[in-house]
Amino acid sequence: MEVEQQQPSYTSNFIIHLNENEDNGISYRSRKSSPKLVKHYILGEVLGEGAYGKVKDGMDSFTQKRVAVKILKRARLKKIPGGEASVLKEINITKKLHNKHIIKLIDHFIIEEKGKLYIVYEYVGGGTLQNILENAPNGRLPPHQSQFIFRQLIEACEYIHSQKILHRDIKPDNILFTHANVLKLSDFGVAEDSSQLEDFECLSRSYGSPAFQPPELTQFQTTFSPFKIDIWAMGVTLYLMTIGKFPFSGANMFVLFENISKCKIEFPNDLDKDLVNLIKGILQVDHIQRFSLGQIKNHPWCIKYIPETEPFVPLLEESKFLPLEMAYGDDEGDDGGGGRGGDDELIFGYENDANTIDLQDPEYIPSISVGDQPPSTPTLHHQQQSQQFHGNGNNVLYDPRNNEHLINGLPVHPIELDPVNIKKSSIGTNISDVALIRENYICSDNDASSGQDDEEYSDDNEISGEDLNPTNHRGDRVKGNKKSLGGKRKNNSDSSKIEFNPNRSSPQPPLRNSSNRRPKITFESPHNKSKCIIN
Ligand SMILES: Nc1ncnc2c1ncn2[C@@H]1O[C@H](COP(=O)(O)OP(=O)(O)OP(=O)(O)O)[C@@H](O)[C@H]1O
Numbered sequence: 001m002e003v004e005q006q007q008p009s010y011t012s013n014f015i016i017h018l019n020e021n022e023d024n025g026i027s028y029r030s031r032k033s034s035p036k037l038v039k040h041y042i043l044g045e046v047l048g049e050g051a052y053g054k055v056k057d058g059m060d061s062f063t064q065k066r067v068a069v070k071i072l073k074r075a076r077l078k079k080i081p082g083g084e085a086s087v088l089k090e091i092n093i094t095k096k097l098h099n100k101h102i103i104k105l106i107d108h109f110i111i112e113e114k115g116k117l118y119i120v121y122e123y124v125g126g127g128t129l130q131n132i133l134e135n136a137p138n139g140r141l142p143p144h145q146s147q148f149i150f151r152q153l154i155e156a157c158e159y160i161h162s163q164k165i166l167h168r169d170i171k172p173d174n175i176l177f178t179h180a181n182v183l184k185l186s187d188f189g190v191a192e193d194s195s196q197l198e199d200f201e202c203l204s205r206s207y208g209s210p211a212f213q214p215p216e217l218t219q220f221q222t223t224f225s226p227f228k229i230d231i232w233a234m235g236v237t238l239y240l241m242t243i244g245k246f247p248f249s250g251a252n253m254f255v256l257f258e259n260i261s262k263c264k265i266e267f268p269n270d271l272d273k274d275l276v277n278l279i280k281g282i283l284q285v286d287h288i289q290r291f292s293l294g295q296i297k298n299h300p301w302c303i304k305y306i307p308e309t310e311p312f313v314p315l316l317e318e319s320k321f322l323p324l325e326m327a328y329g330d331d332e333g334d335d336g337g338g339g340r341g342g343d344d345e346l347i348f349g350y351e352n353d354a355n356t357i358d359l360q361d362p363e364y365i366p367s368i369s370v371g372d373q374p375p376s377t378p379t380l381h382h383q384q385q386s387q388q389f390h391g392n393g394n395n396v397l398y399d400p401r402n403n404e405h406l407i408n409g410l411p412v413h414p415i416e417l418d419p420v421n422i423k424k425s426s427i428g429t430n431i432s433d434v435a436l437i438r439e440n441y442i443c444s445d446n447d448a449s450s451g452q453d454d455e456e457y458s459d460d461n462e463i464s465g466e467d468l469n470p471t472n473h474r475g476d477r478v479k480g481n482k483k484s485l486g487g488k489r490k491n492n493s494d495s496s497k498i499e500f501n502p503n504r505s506s507p508q509p510p511l512r513n514s515s516n517r518r519p520k521i522t523f524e525s526p527h528n529k530s531k532c533i534i535n
Pocket of ligand 1: 047048049050052053054055067070121123124125173174176186189
């Protein structure tokens, strides 16, 4: 039976009393299945939540390809100095990376009227390494599975470093897997493009997750090798994956940083000696002695055959894209057998929104506030730095025939040979830096959990039962399980303020926009508030 409802007055509280037990022909669906449309993407369930927004399951309605849509609130970003600029940086960095082990950025746009910025990524459904570790017996993976994953991580890092990109937040939460077991490095939220850096001072601050920070950052050293920061984090990830706990811990961040600086690592007695040697080579306090990616890649533990003694810890199960199931009618009787077998035509509202800004449109020019300078070329004297590196007693050779540097006979990317020197006065050695760290690591989680004032409930202009219900509480929303030591903050030091131009309209005329689109009305079940009907 079709439920005919008059258009309610949305300004008044409006509750419809329906009895689910009566045979009124109304079928209720789970509320979470409610599809939403932004640009031409259908949004589904929340896949995960980060410090600044959530990531939703999605589908491109043109190609029917599954996507993951990161939704960021501009109001929340504006509260962070350089917040939007750092998201633009994340977009620009991810956009320039093309490798099977790097998450692919598909689209990005702003919807002015919603005050939200959307970043569309390829969907990677097997879960994160963190998810896999949580399902693993004793929190660790079988050696052959660890090796399989670690080799892919090496490839991912080799690629980004070859593009002069520093990830700066390598950790199990940011390592995703496809169902074909392909590793994808994600979340370039604090990454830096070293080719765009004027100086390297910003790298001396630890913006990544504390437990994965190297000693040169926890000790505020003035000389460090930028790419060795990622290599250290790979070592912590390898330890965690193979041993099932962090190599360094502490009741608070100061103790943790002290333990990282001391670098006392314990290994189980029965651990593979090659693995112990590899981890020790990576987790070296001296960043110059620390293994390069070439040394890691050719290390005996990485190249040897490890027999499959235990089964792989499984990935997350493949899930269906719920809105699509619903659109085709997967309920019994809807299409004579469920699933996509019926004659239903899939119709989605509108293609473009008048208020959508396509950030890829060449006509879109962000206004840059006065005083900002375009990035200039790096000022490092590479040759001088390399000499210093050579002078440190390392066995670095240059092979002119292949135009490559070798450490202990193994090729190393030239970028790894360049330690960076920064002025002592410009980095954290005083009390104000303690405040900075506190702000970076202690407030970030609070930020994530607070700010419910701008917590979203509805992704577009649809009107739901919740909106009509005066007793609706906004605080009940599912939050990501952020670890207390895993939180982080975007680059607050970036003083450049890139403002999006609010006066710019969409380059394409909308087929249906928010004003002529029929509002969707949702009524909740009188007995089960998690169920609703969609008219
Ligand atoms: N492409 C994707 N496909 C499937 N799930 C994803 C994808 N990207 C992210 N997720 C899920 O969303 C979660 C949060 O994503 P992400 O870490 O990118 O958000 P964030 O805001 O950058 O987090 P952070 O607090 O680390 O900055 C991930 O842990 C993962 O579960």
